[in-house]
Amino acid sequence: MAQASEVAPVVAGSKPPRSLGSLYRSMELDTRLLGMLIALIVMWIGFDRLSGGLFLTSPNLWNLSVQSSAVAVMATGMVLIIVSRNIDLSVGSILGLTGYTMAMVQAVWIPTTLHLGWEQPYTFLVALVVGITLGALIGGFQGVIIAYIGVPSFIVTLGGLLVWRGLVFEIQQGQTISPIDKTFTIIGGGLPDGALGEVSWIVAALLCVGIVFMMWSSRRRSRTYGFPVRPLWSAILISVVGCAGVLAAVWVVTEGYAWPPLLAHKYAIEHHVAEPAGGLQIPVGLAVPVLILLVVALVMTLIATRRRFGRYVFAIGGNPEAAELAGINTRRTILGTYVIMGILCAISGAIQTARLGSGVTSLGTSDELSVIAAAVIGGTSFTGGIGTIPGAILGAVVMQTLRSGMLTLKVDSPIQDLVVGSVLVAAVAVNTVIGRRAK
Amino acid sequence: MSMETNQQPPLVLMRDMRVSFGGVHAVNDVTVDLRAGEVVGLVGGNGAGKSTLMRALSGAHPADGGQIFINGQPVIIPNPRAAKDYGIETIYQTLALADNVDAAANMFLGRELTTRVGSLDDAAMESATRKVIGRLNPNFKNFKTPVVSLSGGQRQSVAIARAVHFNAKILIMDEPTAALGPAETAQVRDLIKQLKSEGIGIFLISHDIHDVFDLADRISVMLHGKLVGTVNKQEVTTDEVLAMIIMGKLPTEVTQRDLASLHG
Numbered sequence: 061m062a063q064a065s066e067v068a069p070v071v072a073g074s075k076p077p078r079s080l081g082s083l084y085r086s087m088e089l090d091t092r093l094l095g096m097l098i099a100l101i102v103m104w105i106g107f108d109r110l111s112g113g114l115f116l117t118s119p120n121l122w123n124l125s126v127q128s129s130a131v132a133v134m135a136t137g138m139v140l141i142i143v144s145r146n147i148d149l150s151v152g153s154i155l156g157l158t159g160y161t162m163a164m165v166q167a168v169w170i171p172t173t174l175h176l177g178w179e180q181p182y183t184f185l186v187a188l189v190v191g192i193t194l195g196a197l198i199g200g201f202q203g204v205i206i207a208y209i210g211v212p213s214f215i216v217t218l219g220g221l222l223v224w225r226g227l228v229f230e231i232q233q234g235q236t237i238s239p240i241d242k243t244f245t246i247i248g249g250g251l252p253d254g255a256l257g258e259v260s261w262i263v264a265a266l267l268c269v270g271i272v273f274m275m276w277s278s279r280r281r282s283r284t285y286g287f288p289v290r291p292l293w294s295a296i297l298i299s300v301v302g303c304a305g306v307l308a309a310v311w312v313v314t315e316g317y318a319w320p321p322l323l324a325h326k327y328a329i330e331h332h333v334a335e336p337a338g339g340l341q342i343p344v345g346l347a348v349p350v351l352i353l354l355v356v357a358l359v360m361t362l363i364a365t366r367r368r369f370g371r372y373v374f375a376i377g378g379n380p381e382a383a384e385l386a387g388i389n390t391r392r393t394i395l396g397t398y399v400i401m402g403i404l405c406a407i408s409g410a411i412q413t414a415r416l417g418s419g420v421t422s423l424g425t426s427d428e429l430s431v432i433a434a435a436v437i438g439g440t441s442f443t444g445g446i447g448t449i450p451g452a453i454l455g456a457v458v459m460q461t462l463r464s465g466m467l468t469l470k471v472d473s474p475i476q477d478l479v480v481g482s483v484l485v486a487a488v489a490v491n492t493v494i495g496r497r498a499k
Numbered sequence: 500m501s502m503e504t505n506q507q508p509p510l511v512l513m514r515d516m517r518v519s520f521g522g523v524h525a526v527n528d529v530t531v532d533l534r535a536g537e538v539v540g541l542v543g544g545n546g547a548g549k550s551t552l553m554r555a556l557s558g559a560h561p562a563d564g565g566q567i568f569i570n571g572q573p574v575i576i577p578n579p580r581a582a583k584d585y586g587i588e589t590i591y592q593t594l595a596l597a598d599n600v601d602a603a604a605n606m607f608l609g610r611e612l613t614t615r616v617g618s619l620d621d622a623a624m625e626s627a628t629r630k631v632i633g634r635l636n637p638n639f640k641n642f643k644t645p646v647v648s649l650s651g652g653q654r655q656s657v658a659i660a661r662a663v664h665f666n667a668k669i670l671i672m673d674e675p676t677a678a679l680g681p682a683e684t685a686q687v688r689d690l691i692k693q694l695k696s697e698g699i700g701i702f703l704i705s706h707d708i709h710d711v712f713d714l715a716d717r718i719s720v721m722l723h724g725k726l727v728g729t730v731n732k733q734e735v736t737t738d739e740v741l742a743m744i745i746m747g748k749l750p751t752e753v754t755q756r757d758l759a760s761l762h763g
């Protein structure tokens with residue numbers, strides 16, 4: 061066959077290339093993502109030095125992971141929205157409305173209005189289902205106006221920003237709603253129940269298996285069709301580094317971080333455990349919000365890269381007319397991105413309400429800025445068609461690192477805004493320059 | 500094939516087609532037809548309405564008036580998907596590629612191959628793409644890069660590959676070789692001849708009158724949104740077709756002076 065010669069596969073396990081450049085190329089890494097990872101590590105070390113070792117501590121990193129999760133969950137959805145050349149300014153308000161509604165379900169409607177009592181086994185589930193459904197409906201409503209009526213998304217979601225927040229105050233005269241169902245609070249990651257403890261190692265193992273499986277299956281698929289495959293040594297190196305990263309992160313929050321002494325003492329008494337000298341050491345482990353983020357990240361990455369829907373979102377961003385001419389139902393696709401965004405806002409609303417332990421009207425205020433910033437710092441381009449889910453998650457961690465790092469350094473809040481704003485613009489400037497050079 | 504004895508309805512008949520943009524009559528009462536295994540060249544100056552007429556057939560911009568028949572059956576083509584369902588594939592003048600994704604993603608856009616669990620089968624799509632494009636343009640190597648970074652000719656190869664891969668019955672080619680080099684143009688000519696021999700009907704829009712004479716069986720000429728006329732290639736000279744394009748005069752109306760003025 062004629063094409064046999066042009067697709068000569070690179071021999072598996074061939075020797076590592078000589079020059080550093082070709083070595084890097086044969087690893088097939090995402091340069092932008094790698095750059096951000098390096099920038100993040102530099103920031104961590106920087107803040108740690110400046111604060112005299114207060115930043116790179118287990119409790120701080122654990123908090124960072126929880127705080128980043130709430131924003132990162134929404135940022136994954138914002139990627140799809142911005143990639144398809146739209147915007148969503150209403151995410152903070154949708155989060156506020158869904159979060160408040162979930163609080164109402166468990167603190168007012170189920171126990172009082174319906175007289176079903178407190179702390180029912182189904183309470184948290186009903187609250188979640190109601191909240192997520194509401195999020196999907198609100199997203200869908202905005203999506204219909206944007207995709208089918210053709211009102212620019214900026215306008216629709218700017219209206220949504222005001223409307224959904226306004227509605228929060230209409231539900232219960234703006235009161236703070238509490239208490240939150242015990243089971244529901246687990247979603248927020250608060251101790252004692254909101255972290256996985258030793259179970260974190262099972263999550264770590266699953267992640268490692270996942271990394272290795274991904275490397276293996278992509279090599280196998282390429283091989284089946286005779287395409288050039290990633291060299292074996294490079295696949296092994298990436299797997300090893302990836303797994304090491306996962307294990308290190310889990311070690312920090314599990315073995316490196318124990319319950320506070322008071323909580324551990326209470327636990328020991330309640331469970332009749334003998335306390336050793338120096339108190340009981342109970343590992344904290346991954347927080348539930350981080351676990352939720354991992355699941356969301358996996359699902360969203362699959363949607364973005366492995367499903368038709370995701371392919372259409374990117375094609376619409378690259379050339380809306382071409383997408384239309386290819387027979388893609390572009391309107392339904394855009395509508396889909398807003399439904400997903402609404403669902404993710406509700407998930408984030410659940411995390412934040414559970415974390416706070418009550419429903420408040422101000423929940424999520426100005427979150428749209430953090431979410432959009434996270435997506436954009438993560439390499440999502442406003443010209444459309446470009447963006448990645450892992451990038452947006454890293455972007456959320458970068459944003460949160462800046463905030464919490466400056467908090468550790470006791471930087472005033474106006475100065476914090478100044479720095480975050482500058483970093484946002486600088487990051488996009490770097491992206492733009494890299495993007496221009498790549499063309 | 501001989502037109503006179505053929506009693507079958509044409510593969511495509513577009514009758515009294517009208518398309519206007521605001522007050523501009525881009526296509527004004529145009530009737531053209533196409534038979535299986537036939538190439539109809541559609542020619543005319545810039546802005547004559549050729550692309551607009553064809554966009555009505557490919558569902559890109561439905562017509563304001565007129566009727567379309569496929570194999571004698573009246574059809575309505577409200578969108579590109581409907582056109583594809585009738586076996587109509589189009590190479591658009593603008594190529595209509597999504598710049599940010601690779602050749603395979605473009606080729607299968609809207610018709611992705613999936614695995615049993617419904618996830619995209621990128622490897623299978625890339626494999627098919629390599630085969631089709633390899634036939635058109637053996638030097639094409641950039642299968643993993645977004646098409647924005649390809650040359651104009653390479654992009655055109657992707658658009659052509661997409662149109663021919665899905666077993667079209669009716670093929671619309673709007674200046675398919677505009678950006679191609681001589682070797683690649685020759686490949687496309689061979690491809691057109693081969694598709695024709697397979698019984699596919701082709702509307703070919705081209706500004707290259709020699710290309711049209713080489714490939715087309717009949718030539719339809721448009722001027723200012725109107726059809727000047729349709730002629731059999733065997734019965735006309737290139738000058739007579741040029742006179743139709745420029746002056747809107749049929750070979751029966753044209754004078755020696757007119758023809759001379761073409762070269763003046």
Ligand SMILES: Nc1ncnc2c1ncn2[C@@H]1O[C@H](COP(=O)(O)OP(=O)(O)OP(=O)(O)O)[C@@H](O)[C@H]1O
Pocket residue numbers: 520523525543544545546547548549550551552592
């Ligand atoms: N989307 C549009 N909106 C408004 N006017 C249009 C549009 N598309 C085409 N036209 C007008 O319709 C007329 C015919 O355009 P068309 O593209 O069909 O010409 P053409 O024969 O394909 O020309 P060319 O050889 O330059 O490609 C032109 O006057 C053009 O300005």
Ligand SMILES: [Mg+2]
Pocket residue numbers: 549550551592673
């Ligand atoms: Mg044209």
